[in-house]
Amino acid sequence: MNGSELRQSPLHDRHVALGATMAPFGGWTMPISYPDGGVLAEHTAVREAVGVFDVSHLGTATVTGAGAAELVNRCLTNDLARITEGKAQYTLCCADDGGVLDDLIVYRVRDDELLLMPNAANAAVVLGRLADAAPSSVRVTDLHAELAVLAVQGPRSADVLTELGLPTELEYMSFLDVAGTGGPVRVCRSGYTGEHGYELVLTAADAPALWDRLVASAAPLGGRPAGLGARDTLRTEAGYPLHGQDLSSEITPVQARCGWAVGWDKPAFWGREALLAEREAGPSRRLCGLLAGGRGVPRPGMTVLAGDQPVGQTTSGTFSPTLRTGIALALLDTSAELRADDEVVVDVRGRALRCAVRQPPFVPSRVR
Known part of the structure; x- marks a missing residue:
């Protein structure tokens, strides 16, 4: 594969057929979405019933051998x-200055075997840094091409898995390896939607x-298939x-x-000194x-103002299908001393959109 060629999911043909x-x-x-309703219908299905996602673009890699857990930790x-x-466990890979190179999930199979799930665009960076730091007893193996990842999300997700004979009575962020109908499946009670x-x-x-099943x-x-838009x-x-x-x-x-x-009491992790200093200051x-x-809908990269003074910038922004209004995440200057319900203005392509400061989540979480 050359540098400009896009990779395809193992389910690519299924998506095209749909x-x-x-x-x-x-x-x-x-x-991104499927016909017959698109993002809005898929979003609603996840909130009210169940959605099935292909997230095989997420990286998958194992860290194995004596000292594997110690290396990652x-x-x-x-x-x-x-x-x-x-x-x-949710965790972060930071640079020495504290910036986040990626956020990822670590599955603790055993002390000498962990499965890592980084973001697609950052997988090579994360795995390369770990491999460089690994002792000779530890091996970092990229399985991006060998494994697929599917997500079943929503209040009826357990019903879907039960019909297929897969386990559902799992604590949040716990997993089981089971024999599926076609081969082994690792089932984890996790996701990225705010739903069970x-x-x-x-x-x-x-x-x-x-x-298909x-x-x-x-x-x-x-329920229905759901894409990355939803x-x-x-x-x-x-x-x-969202990283990036x-x-x-x-x-x-x-x-x-x-x-x-962040394990603040740990003696070592990448970016520790910079992050401790920032937390202290x-x-x-x-x-x-x-x-x-x-x-009006705020989008990433828009200026946020308090009065006529710029106080930050939006990082994510979209129309909320659940709330039927625009929502955003924004980095705001702490010197502005903004509190919940304070009013700010987002410059949406020259138009002032009044917004209230809120502490997420915007929609109550039902993950646990």
């Missing part, structure tokens, strides 16, 4: 001591058959950050209110939510 609108995302060609921010085998849901990791070869099982419940509106309503917008090499965990994913800006009070 008439999906396909677009580049993180170096992959992925479905001294490199990534969160503290692996907080979880046991069979649990998964599951993520399924399996071989790329087995993914098309499982996708999931979609067929979801349909009688009011995934974005759902995660924004839930207040979940709300987290980046220029945006630290302290600024993005992700300090809960207080960040110059923090990620906040904005709820539009009129017609």
